[in-house]
Amino acid sequence: xxxxxxxxxxxxxxxETAALAYTQWLQKSQGESSILCPYPSIAQTLQAVVEQxxxxxxxxxxxSTEGSVTITLDTxxxxxxxxxxxALVLPITHTLLSHADSLxxxxxxxxxxxxxxxxxxxxxxxxxxxxxxxxxxxxxxxRYVTQEPNQPYGAIASSRAAHLYNLxxxxxxxxxxxxxxxxxxxxxxxxxNSGRYLSLGFTxxxxxxxxxxxxxxxxxxxxxxxTRIESRPTKRSLGEYLFFLDIEGSVMQPHVQAALNDLPQxxxxxxxxxxxxxxxxxxxxxxxxG
Amino acid sequence: xxxxxxxxxxxxxxxETAALAYTQWLQKSQGESSILCPYPSIAQTLQAVVEQxxxxxxxxxxxSTEGSVTITLDTxxxxxxxxxxxALVLPITHTLLSHADSLxxxxxxxxxxxxxxxxxxxxxxxxxxxxxxxxxxxxxxxRYVTQEPNQPYGAIASSRAAHLYNLxxxxxxxxxxxxxxxxxxxxxxxxxNSGRYLSLGFTxxxxxxxxxxxxxxxxxxxxxxxTRIESRPTKRSLGEYLFFLDIEGSVMQPHVQAALNDLPQxxxxxxxxxxxxxxxxxxxxxxxxG
Numbered sequence: 001x002x003x004x005x006x007x008x009x010x011x012x013x014x015x016e017t018a019a020l021a022y023t024q025w026l027q028k029s030q031g032e033s034s035i036l037c038p039y040p041s042i043a044q045t046l047q048a049v050v051e052q053x054x055x056x057x058x059x060x061x062x063x064s065t066e067g068s069v070t071i072t073l074d075t076x077x078x079x080x081x082x083x084x085x086x087a088l089v090l091p092i093t094h095t096l097l098s099h100a101d102s103l104x105x106x107x108x109x110x111x112x113x114x115x116x117x118x119x120x121x122x123x124x125x126x127x128x129x130x131x132x133x134x135x136x137x138x139x140x141x142x143r144y145v146t147q148e149p150n151q152p153y154g155a156i157a158s159s160r161a162a163h164l165y166n167l168x169x170x171x172x173x174x175x176x177x178x179x180x181x182x183x184x185x186x187x188x189x190x191x192x193n194s195g196r197y198l199s200l201g202f203t204x205x206x207x208x209x210x211x212x213x214x215x216x217x218x219x220x221x222x223x224x225x226x227t228r229i230e231s232r233p234t235k236r237s238l239g240e241y242l243f244f245l246d247i248e249g250s251v252m253q254p255h256v257q258a259a260l261n262d263l264p265q266x267x268x269x270x271x272x273x274x275x276x277x278x279x280x281x282x283x284x285x286x287x288x289x290g
Numbered sequence: 291x292x293x294x295x296x297x298x299x300x301x302x303x304x305x306e307t308a309a310l311a312y313t314q315w316l317q318k319s320q321g322e323s324s325i326l327c328p329y330p331s332i333a334q335t336l337q338a339v340v341e342q343x344x345x346x347x348x349x350x351x352x353x354s355t356e357g358s359v360t361i362t363l364d365t366x367x368x369x370x371x372x373x374x375x376x377a378l379v380l381p382i383t384h385t386l387l388s389h390a391d392s393l394x395x396x397x398x399x400x401x402x403x404x405x406x407x408x409x410x411x412x413x414x415x416x417x418x419x420x421x422x423x424x425x426x427x428x429x430x431x432x433r434y435v436t437q438e439p440n441q442p443y444g445a446i447a448s449s450r451a452a453h454l455y456n457l458x459x460x461x462x463x464x465x466x467x468x469x470x471x472x473x474x475x476x477x478x479x480x481x482x483n484s485g486r487y488l489s490l491g492f493t494x495x496x497x498x499x500x501x502x503x504x505x506x507x508x509x510x511x512x513x514x515x516x517t518r519i520e521s522r523p524t525k526r527s528l529g530e531y532l533f534f535l536d537i538e539g540s541v542m543q544p545h546v547q548a549a550l551n552d553l554p555q556x557x558x559x560x561x562x563x564x565x566x567x568x569x570x571x572x573x574x575x576x577x578x579x580g
Contacts, residue, residue: 064528067521070357089528113403113424134403134424181528210510212519213503220500227529229502229521231357238354238379238471239517 002033006045006054009038012139012161018088018184019058021281025086040136043075049187050079057187063092064181065118068230072185073244076273077201077232083191084199084274088184090281094119095159096126096171097145100152103170106130110141111156119156121176130154142167185276193251195277197227201244202267203234212243214266219247222255242269251275292323296335296344299328302429302451308378308474309348311571315376330426333365339477340369347477353382354471355408358520362475363534366563367491367522373481374489374564378474380571384409385449386416386461387435390442393460396420400431401446409446411466420444432457475566483541485567487517491534492557493524502533504556509537512545532559541565 003026007019016036023034034055039045042059049057060069076082094115100106103126109116113134116123123132135141141155142165154170155161162169204211219226228246249256251272264270293316297309306326313324324345329335332349339347350359366372384405390396393416399406403424406413413422425431428447432455435445444460445451452459494501509516518536539546541562554560 062523062528064523064530065525067360067523177525179527183528209513209515212516213506213510216503216506220503223499225499226502228531229519231519231521233352233354233357235355235467237469238352238473240354241518 002035003055004037004053005034006037006039006048006057008042008045008059008137009040010137010139011038012142012157012164013137014090014092014158014182015058015060015184017158017160018060018090018182018281021088021090021279022056022058022086022186025279042069042071046075046079046082046187049082049189052189055188056085058088058184059187061087061183061185062228063114063118063183064179065175065177066114069114070232073201073230073232076187077242077271080271081189082187082273083189084185084276085188085192086186086195086276087197087278088186088281089278090182090184092118092175092180092182093159093172094156094174094180095162095169096154096174097142097157097162097165097167098152098154098170099145099149099168100154100170103127105152106154107152108133109154109156110135110144112136112138112141115141115156118180119174119176122171122174126171126174127154191274193275195250195275196248197246197278198249198251198256198275199244199246199273200271201242201273202263202270203242204267206240211266215243215263216245218259218262218266219245222259224249224256224259292325293345294327294343295324296327296329296338296347298332298335298349298427299330300427300429301328302432302447302454303427304380304382304448304472305348305350305474307448307450308350308380308472308571311378311380311569312346312348312376312476315569332359332361336365336369336372336477339372339479342479345478346375348378348474349477351377351473351475352518353404353408353473354469355465355467356404359404360522363491363520363522366477367532367561370561371479372477372563373479374475374566375478375482376476376485376566377487377568378476378571379568380472380474382408382465382470382472383449383462384446384464384470385452385459386444386464387432387447387452387457388442388444388460389435389439389458390444390460393417395442396444397442398423399444399446400425400434402426402428402431405431405446408470409464409466412461412464416461416464417444429455481564483565485540485565486538487536487568488539488541488546488565489534489536489563490561491532491563492553492560493532494557496530501556505533505553506535508549508552508556512549514539514546514549
């Protein structure tokens with residue numbers, strides 16, 4: 001069979017690079033081919049999975065410099081059926097693309113707000129006086145540059161985007177932190193029930209001392225490592241939160257199962273988002289161009 | 291004396307409304323007058339306090355719909371001297387401003403990304419096909435509309451901005467959630483050491499089960515309520531975090547002091563950001579216009 005994989009598009013985004021790596025893994029490990037289906041937003045990518053227009057959806061979860069991609073967490077909390085199949089970790093190198101002959105000519109730089117934020121100090125250093133204009137994706141930024149080849153516009157995008165859209169690279173590594181990485185989740189409808197990591201979300205009874213410590217202690221008592229905690233507003237009123245946890249463990253392990261059985265007595269709403277492994281992606285250069 | 295109060299500008303932003311409320315409180319409670327000093331960014335607002343170009347700085351911390359203002363937390367973590375003087379809670383009502391005669395005419399809506407996000411569903415309902423363009427502040431959005439009075443542009447900003455810049459209001463309440471509020475912090479250089487809330491930040495030893503539970507338990511054991519926890523990436527590598535806590539308590543209370551004395555054995559870097567009270571602001575309508 002051929003899997004269809006929804007992702008935040010268009011062609012050339014970092015999410016597409018992560019989705020491509022997942023298709024290669026599917027081919028290698030299961031002998032299955034797949035096709036990519038770009039969507040204009042993260043919410044629409046997840047909705048495509050829920051409505052079974054795609055078998056899987058690839059969405060960014062967090063970046064090592066800028067933190068959580070909150071729209072992914074907020075949308076996931078509202079969907080009931082979806083399960084994380086796998087995490088993908090992709091090193092992100094931002095490059096400056098432009099038709100300009102020199103940096104001095106560039107007056108305007110376009111990119112996705114996450115990319116602009118991840119290159120903030122470098123931009124202040126190289127291009128202190130340019131106007132920064134946020135776009136819906138790094139590829140939308142590239143399009144501003146390609147559509148006006150006589151204008152000295154700049155775009156921040158991947159080196160893969162430079163190859164795909166045939167644009168010169170003026171600066172090959174623009175990110176402020178060299179170990180800049182983004183973690184993605186592959187979302188599907190079936191639970192995998194195996195893998196090294198488990199993600200869940202919950203709300204707690206309000207305004208009680210220890211309301212958050214109790215659910216966390218359920219894991220700590222059993223020596224289960226908590227690798228991440230993220231709070232998000234419930235959006236109902238200021239000071240009400242929901243929590244997202246990632247733990248090291250599988251539902252197949254008795255001590256993890258015992259912790260999950262204990263948890264509901266300390267939570268109001270509890271959702272298990274899935275049990276999965278992590279695939280680390282080496283270099284986006286190894287991926288097919290075009 | 292006259293205090294100078296730095297804030298994210300320009301005139302008409304929600305942060306300026308919060309800063310104005312603080313000047314009124316200073317006048318009423320201490321008989322002191324103050325002047326407002328708008329700055330182009332949150333980082334520059336905080337830097338003005340550190341460099342003693344302003345006595346206080348007012349910065350947004352979190353919104354009930356969109357969550358933390360991460361640049362405020364990230365900048366605060368890097369500054370050593372600053373202390374929170376007070377928290378301000380401001381109800382935020384977004385309005386749609388335009389010279390257009392009807393909604394159907396509007397093809398482009400400008401606003402700050404936080405405002406666009408807080409009105410996401412309303413925009414999909416009222417204006418499903420418009421292009422949304424992010425700006426550096428809600429007032430920059432207003433300027434696009436005022437500069438081109440013959441274009442059917444829209445801006446999302448406060449009703450105070452509509453009065454200040456003399457723009458018609460097409461929709462008077464555009465936010466998706468009626469109880470939309472933003473919490474601000476007033477930052478200064480002196481510790482207040484009193485007040486109902488205490489904010490702190492810390493890093494923990496890595497990859498140990500219970501690394502986060504231990505510092506939280508220090509408060510739970512003493513029945514000290516944790517009102518908020520926020521994690522942020524250290525930016526060094528994926529999976530390394532620092533944590534921001536708000537607790538209910540004052541350093542003048544012995545059990546809080548005991549908890550703070552216990553805390554360093556479970557943390558790596560620990561910073562106390564201040565002890566402060568909350569000022570709830572009723573209506574921005576009561577504030578001076580212009």
